[in-house]
Amino acid sequence: MYNNKKYSILLPIVVSICLVAGAVIGMVIAPRPGIQQAASSERALGSGGSKLAKIIQLTGTLYVDPISTDSIIEETIPLLLSELDPHSVYIPASDMAEANETLDGEFDGIGVMFNMDTDTVIILNVISGGPSEKAGVLNGDRIITINDSLVAGVKFGQDNIMKCLRGPRGTEVRLGLQRRGVSELVPITVTRDVIPIKSATAAFMIEPGVGYLKLTAFSRTSHEEIAEALGRLRAEGMQKLIFDLRDNTGGFLDQAILIANEFLPKDKLIVYTEDRFKKRNSEYSDGSGRYQDIELDILINEGSASSSEILAGAIQDNDRGMIIGRRSFGKGLVQQQIPFNDGSAIRLTIARYYTPTGRCIQKPYTPGDEEGYRNDLTNRYLHNEMFSADSIKFDDSLRYETPGGRVVYGGGGIMPDIFVPIDTSDVSPYFWEVTGKNILYRYTLEYTDQHRDALNAVQTVDELRTLLDSDKTLVDDFIAYAARKGVAPVPQQIARSRKLIEAQLRAYIGRNTQLDDIGYYANIYPIDNVIMKALEPGE
Numbered sequence: 001m002y003n004n005k006k007y008s009i010l011l012p013i014v015v016s017i018c019l020v021a022g023a024v025i026g027m028v029i030a031p032r033p034g035i036q037q038a039a040s041s042e043r044a045l046g047s048g049g050s051k052l053a054k055i056i057q058l059t060g061t062l063y064v065d066p067i068s069t070d071s072i073i074e075e076t077i078p079l080l081l082s083e084l085d086p087h088s089v090y091i092p093a094s095d096m097a098e099a100n101e102t103l104d105g106e107f108d109g110i111g112v113m114f115n116m117d118t119d120t121v122i123i124l125n126v127i128s129g130g131p132s133e134k135a136g137v138l139n140g141d142r143i144i145t146i147n148d149s150l151v152a153g154v155k156f157g158q159d160n161i162m163k164c165l166r167g168p169r170g171t172e173v174r175l176g177l178q179r180r181g182v183s184e185l186v187p188i189t190v191t192r193d194v195i196p197i198k199s200a201t202a203a204f205m206i207e208p209g210v211g212y213l214k215l216t217a218f219s220r221t222s223h224e225e226i227a228e229a230l231g232r233l234r235a236e237g238m239q240k241l242i243f244d245l246r247d248n249t250g251g252f253l254d255q256a257i258l259i260a261n262e263f264l265p266k267d268k269l270i271v272y273t274e275d276r277f278k279k280r281n282s283e284y285s286d287g288s289g290r291y292q293d294i295e296l297d298i299l300i301n302e303g304s305a306s307s308s309e310i311l312a313g314a315i316q317d318n319d320r321g322m323i324i325g326r327r328s329f330g331k332g333l334v335q336q337q338i339p340f341n342d343g344s345a346i347r348l349t350i351a352r353y354y355t356p357t358g359r360c361i362q363k364p365y366t367p368g369d370e371e372g373y374r375n376d377l378t379n380r381y382l383h384n385e386m387f388s389a390d391s392i393k394f395d396d397s398l399r400y401e402t403p404g405g406r407v408v409y410g411g412g413g414i415m416p417d418i419f420v421p422i423d424t425s426d427v428s429p430y431f432w433e434v435t436g437k438n439i440l441y442r443y444t445l446e447y448t449d450q451h452r453d454a455l456n457a458v459q460t461v462d463e464l465r466t467l468l469d470s471d472k473t474l475v476d477d478f479i480a481y482a483a484r485k486g487v488a489p490v491p492q493q494i495a496r497s498r499k500l501i502e503a504q505l506r507a508y509i510g511r512n513t514q515l516d517d518i519g520y521y522a523n524i525y526p527i528d529n530v531i532m533k534a535l536e537p538g539e
Contacts, residue, residue: 052076077346085349086365086373087333093343103251105197105219109166110173110190112137113516115445120144120152121161122445124512127195135190137177139514140452144185145176152178169193180452196221199251201517203229204461206525207535211238214521218251218307223258230262230291240295242534246325250306253334253353260314262289263296263321269356270314273334276350296321297534300414302377302386305329312414313355319404323416325530326386330376330413332362357400359410389419423529426500428493434482440501443481444508447474458513461522468506468523475502503527 060069077090091099101107111130112123121143126133144152146164165173171192176185199219206212211233215222233241253271260270266287273281298312298321309328315321332354335347354360365373384391394409401407409415434440448455458464468474475498479489494501503524510519525531 081346081348082370083368085333085367086370087331087335087347088349089347091345091347096343096345102197102199102217103219105199105221106194107166107197108169108192109195110137110192111195112165114143114161116156116158116161118442118445119155122449124445124448125514125516128514130195131190131193135188137175137188137190138179139456139512140180140449141186142178143175144178145174147174148176167192180449198225200225200229202521203233204518204522205233205236205238206242206522206531209237209239210242210535211236211240212242212244212521212525212531214244214517216248218248218253218255218259220252220255222251222255226259226262227290234291234294238294240297241291242297242299242531244299244531245304245308245312246299246301246530247303248305248308249303249329250308250331253307253310256307256310256314257283260311261285262291263294263315264289264318265292268314268318268320271310271353271355273351273353281351298323299530299534300325300328300416301530302326302329302380302413304414305331309361309414310353310355313359313361316406316408316414316417317356317359317400317402319402319406322418322534323414324418324534325416325420326422327380327392327415328361328413330361330363330411332360355408355410357402357408359398359400359408361410361413363412387421389421418533420530420533426497426527428490428497430487430490430493431497431500433487434501435504437485437487439482439485439487440478440504441508442485443478444505444512446481447505447509448512455509455513458515458519461515461518464510464513464515464519464522468509474505478505500527 056069056072059067059072074092081088081090097107111127111132113125113127114121114123116122123132123137123139123141123143126137126139142152143161144150146161149164151161151164167173169192173190173192175188175190177188179186197219199215199217199222200213201216202212202214204212211230213226213229213233215226230238230241253273257270264270264285266285268285270283270285272283296315298315300308300312300323304312304325305328309331312323312328316323332352333349334351334353336350337345337347339345352360352362363376380386392415394415395411398410399407400410406417454467458467478501479494483489503526506523507520510523511517513519515522
């Protein structure tokens with residue numbers, strides 16, 4: 001009975017993670033000479049390539065009806081790449097900007113975080129120093145019109161809002177804002193500009209002496225962001241770091257190398273790659289790392305892939321820190337992005353990477369069987385691997401040993417030193433209903449509106465905690481709110497889930513302050529069993 005319940009609660013989450021993780025990338029910036037040589041050689045086409053080119057030519061010139069060979073090529077390239085491996089992909093020109101956004105670490109827009117859960121755009125946070133702040137947009141404003149077109153209460157859709165607000169830097173967008181205490185719309189014109197996307201989304205002292213750092217991607221700016229965050233944490237007394245790479249699907253390989261270098265002593269192998277010509281490229285630490293002395297725990301899960309696994313593998317194989325959580329995704333392939341003149345590109349697998357002990361952690365795949373590859377995480381769930389380390393089996397032929405004597409395995413991701421299962425013990429039907437119907441989140445939006453002045457004044461995690469601690473009726477007020485929205489209280493179930501409810505309420509409210517994700521993670525960690533494991537003495 002318990003197993004059936006945990007499956008029904010968590011299976012949709014796992015499937016979602018699976019779909020996202022299927023697209024993870026591990027990219028190099030500069031093409032390797034061997035790959036360039038192969039790409040430029042006529043022999044690389046062979047008879048098959050010549051036949052394909054001939055078919056496209058014949059179809060364009062002889063087929064009974066006029067057709068666009070460009071459209072045929074657009075359909076053919078993804079099919080061709082799908083026969084190689086799950087991570088070689090084609091990106092149409094129309095998708096390139098979005099595909100590169102997270103990796104580039106910036107986009108052009110107006111600089112606000114918003115929600116439109118109630119069919120009205122509510123500005124939750126104005127990015128400090130961004131174009132909207134300079135123009136006078138405030139937290140809590142509601143966007144009623146964009147360029148004189150009504151967007152509130154008309155089912156305009158979040159994607160359409162994004163298209164209206166984003167645009168080339170230097171262009172203008174006219175907003176009509178509804179502001180508390182002002183009867184008429186407030187007109188504001190915002191000049192779009194570059195908006196940075198932070199990959200290090202949260203860094204704060206989670207306990208005295210213990211820093212917490214969340215990295216969501218390995219973008220072009222990740223090492224720079226990490227260096228700044230670590231410097232600030234050390235100044236606040238950090239002696240131990242909890243480095244959270246969970247659900248980080250990867251990015252640029254060089255950023256993982258630079259970050260690993262911060263923690264490793266000189267001349268330690270970080271990672272090596274091998275291409276089709278068996279050309280090996282090894283990366284070693286240079287001894288300049290500023291955080292070789294701190295205690296280090298790295299958190300991973302099934303959504304941690306590519307560069308996340310390179311970093312975790314380097315730390316684990318050099319016996320530099322503890323890896324805590326659940327088995328990582330298992331991507332040991334390196335892609336190079338190759339652009340075309342029309343603005344499209346392919347991300348082509350050009351090498352495999354190996355951890356310092358010689359592990360390739362790429363999980364098995366069958367070329368062309370993308371569905372089977374995507375179903376791997378679902379199968380892990382159904383086989384109980386996310387609840388019990390004993391359910392995880394590795395091939396003894398892929399067994400390796402670190403210099404410190406730790407046994408590690410290749411062929412299926414990074415297995416943590418300390419396994420922490422998914423915990424559903426406090427999840428009740430009441431909790432599932434108020435979160436599933438988005439009632440809990442909607443309450444936090446209304447709470448933020450009602451306490452906007454106090455929340456806007458929050459500058460630090462301690463101030464946020466003091467403010468939220470002062471509200472002794474937060475959970476009870478929410479329960480009454482949920483009842484008004486049609487979810488009747490069930491005392492026994494509420495008692496079981498009260499800690500979960502309170503933590504999520506505080507976390508969502510904290511995110512609606514200028515602390516952003518710091519406000520979220522500083523309040524959600526008490527119900528995060530992986531972080532709590534890392535905080536245990538001796539871990």
